[in-house]
Each structure stands twice: as C-alpha cells, then as structure tokens.
Amino acid sequence: MTVPKISIIIVNYNGKTLLEKCLESLYKVNYDNVEVILVDNNSTDGTMEFVTKNYPSIITIKLNSNKGFAEPNNIGSKIAKGEYLLFLNNDTVVTPDFVSELVKVMESDKKTAICQSLLLKPDGTIDSSGDFIDKLGVVYNSKTKSDEIRTISSARGASMLIRNSVFKKLDGFDEKFFVSFEDVDLGWRTWILGYRVKLVPKSIVYHHGGTTIEKIKSEIAFHGFKNQLSMKITNFEPILAVKNMLKFFIIYGTRELKIWFDYKIYGRTKLSSTKYENNIAPKPSFKIIFNSIWWVLKNQKYLIQKQRKINSERKVSTHELEKMNILCEKYY
Incomplete structure (x- = not known):
C-alpha cells in the first residue's frame, strides 16, 4: 500500500x-x-x-x-x-x-x-x-x-x-x-x-x-506584538476588526496600568489570572508597542489588501467560529 x-x-x-x-x-x-x-x-x-x-x-x-x-x-x-x-x-x-x-x-x-x-x-x-x-x-x-x-x-x-x-x-x-x-x-x-x-x-x-x-528577545517581542495587531486587522471582518482592536487596547491598557499601580503601591505585581502568564508572546515594552503601531500604520495598504482577500474568500464567519469555540471566551 x-x-x-x-x-x-x-x-x-x-x-x-x-x-x-x-x-x-x-x-x-x-x-x-x-x-x-x-x-x-x-x-x-x-x-x-x-x-x-x-x-x-x-x-x-x-x-x-x-x-x-x-x-x-x-x-x-x-x-x-x-x-x-x-x-x-x-x-x-x-x-x-x-x-x-x-x-x-x-x-x-x-x-x-x-x-x-x-x-x-x-x-x-x-x-x-x-x-x-x-x-x-x-x-x-x-x-x-x-x-x-x-x-x-x-x-x-x-x-x-x-x-x-x-x-x-x-x-x-x-x-x-x-x-x-x-x-x-x-x-x-x-x-x-x-x-x-x-x-x-x-x-x-x-x-x-x-x-x-x-538571543533576540526584543526583536521577537516586536514581531510578536505587531503580528498580533496585524491578525486582528486582517482576520476579522472589517467592522469587527476596528471594534476588537479598540477593545483590545482598552483592556490591555487598563491591565498594564493596574500592574504599574500595584507595583508602585505594593512593590509587586498581582496577576490574578494565569491566562496572561500563558500568552505566547514576550511582554513588549512601551517602545516596542510604539514601533509595532508605527509598523502597522506604515503597512496599512498591505494589511487592508490582505483583509479584503481573506474576507472575499471567507467560508466561515467570526460569529460561527465563536459558536464553534475556535475563537473562545477562554483557552483550554
């Protein structure tokens, strides 16, 4: 055989x-x-x-x-x-x-x-x-x-x-x-x-x-963050991409401010959820976040073209992926 x-x-x-x-x-x-x-x-x-x-x-x-x-x-x-x-x-x-x-x-x-x-x-x-x-x-x-x-x-x-x-x-x-x-x-x-x-x-x-x-932690952190931003733009439907990007920065920004506040007040960080500890990208610095956003802005033409191509060929909506638990409330 x-x-x-x-x-x-x-x-x-x-x-x-x-x-x-x-x-x-x-x-x-x-x-x-x-x-x-x-x-x-x-x-x-x-x-x-x-x-x-x-x-x-x-x-x-x-x-x-x-x-x-x-x-x-x-x-x-x-x-x-x-x-x-x-x-x-x-x-x-x-x-x-x-x-x-x-x-x-x-x-x-x-x-x-x-x-x-x-x-x-x-x-x-x-x-x-x-x-x-x-x-x-x-x-x-x-x-x-x-x-x-x-x-x-x-x-x-x-x-x-x-x-x-x-x-x-x-x-x-x-x-x-x-x-x-x-x-x-x-x-x-x-x-x-x-x-x-x-x-x-x-x-x-x-x-x-x-x-x-x-050996190249900072470079990996940069690519990790700008690639996560890129996926949000290209792999969601256009309206959802904007909505989820805004939600992400509000949630992410709030969490980072809380960590900073806890550190200043208590001298330590208090991460209550292992969810963040299992995030697969190294934690980016402010400089890396800025450079990542700048990269996205410079490459917006490419990202929009990719988004259009993905959505023109889409067979399964984001809503359906959520119902299938592929885009999930929590990881397993």
Whole structure:
C-alpha cells in the first residue's frame, strides 16, 4: 500500500548542535515516503558542511541572510514534492510514530487541513497542546494534557502537518510576519476557509524551545506584538476588526496600568489570572508597542489588501467560529 509523500521542512540558523539531535531522531521514523528539506538562514557554525557530509540525501537550500521563519519555510515548500508539508523546528527530537499518527488523522478526515503533534519539554512536561485564540484575537498556549484528538484554534510550527494544496491556497505563511505568530495566522485563516485544525496527542515530539529566540528577545517581542495587531486587522471582518482592536487596547491598557499601580503601591505585581502568564508572546515594552503601531500604520495598504482577500474568500464567519469555540471566551 502506497502512503502519501511527506515533505519535512526544517529552517535552521546557527543551530548545528540541536539539528544533529533532530536529524538523528528523524532517521528513526517508521514512515517510508519522506523527503527532508533543510533551509539554512546563512549559518556560520558549519551546519551546511555537517549536513551535506553526514546526510547527503537531505535537500539543502542556503540563503544569503537570516530571513526568519515564515519566508524560509515558504521557500522550502516551493520545491517540496509531498502531498503533505511537515514543518519541524530544528530544536526538536521526534518519536518514531510522529509522522504516521499525523497522517492517519489527515487521511481519515479530508476537512482537516492541519495537525499538530503534542509538544513535550525534554523533561516530559507539556510544552504545547495547541494554541487558542480568544474573541479579541489574543493568542494563548494550552498546556492541558489530552489523550484524545481535539480541535484547536491553531497549530504550532514546531511540528505541524498541512496539506500542500491548502498551504498553496492560503499563499503560505505571511512573510511580513518574519517570525512569531505566522503559524497562528495560518491556522486562523485555515478555519476561515472552512477547514479544521487538530491536535494529535499520539504524535509526540520533544521540543527544546527558545534557544534561538533567547538571543533576540526584543526583536521577537516586536514581531510578536505587531503580528498580533496585524491578525486582528486582517482576520476579522472589517467592522469587527476596528471594534476588537479598540477593545483590545482598552483592556490591555487598563491591565498594564493596574500592574504599574500595584507595583508602585505594593512593590509587586498581582496577576490574578494565569491566562496572561500563558500568552505566547514576550511582554513588549512601551517602545516596542510604539514601533509595532508605527509598523502597522506604515503597512496599512498591505494589511487592508490582505483583509479584503481573506474576507472575499471567507467560508466561515467570526460569529460561527465563536459558536464553534475556535475563537473562545477562554483557552483550554
């Protein structure tokens, strides 16, 4: 029996040590019809030499600069021959069944377009069991243990399987995101088009997490905040986009003022809800918030064009997504 071809795409930037462990585990996977594509962001740590010497079957693309996460994955997808694309972080260690479990779910339901593996930390605790989007478009990471396949708002790009045809229909990751939330944006747009996104807990991947990001925290915070603003503009219907953006800034601003007030009065912050502690973006400074808003203003033509395209192709309204609990009151 022929199984569908899977194109595994890994983006790397000076992550040779982590990549070694990733590739070592990848070559123990019990799924035969696989090609591996490595897109390297102009690493200077000998990654390319290591891969070409030890893994000559891997298709390699070396870029002339660090282009983040979104664009390199899109570049890899353009030469991929698989029916499915599997985006995998270089700081992961996979288990033998992780591909077959994802494919099994996809093949059993043609309306499911994206599946995420259960991401565990090296110590076995949960790193992510999916991302959830609230009604204002704020994104939260779930660490809830689940043994059952379940729907999620969006899948983590650390280990995400997507139908190649749907990825093309969505025009891939938004390259203006550079890094951070490009996977959430993709998942949200997938639901808008009438497809489903699921977590597959039997597909287990260990995720080291944050090694590259740690070195560029302020840049990640900037992209994280401006990308969250961008999604609110493009993925809601126009009137809702304005309404929810205003609500977001009122709620966010009030919360930040309360934290500042508590700090000044009590010398400490009092975050009563773990909801904010599980927000998946680093907390932005005032400067980053200003730069993010300025970026949105400078790129408003692009954002409006994207909004029009998404809504012209929309199959599922925001109201329907709320009823389905894809845009939810709280995360799970």
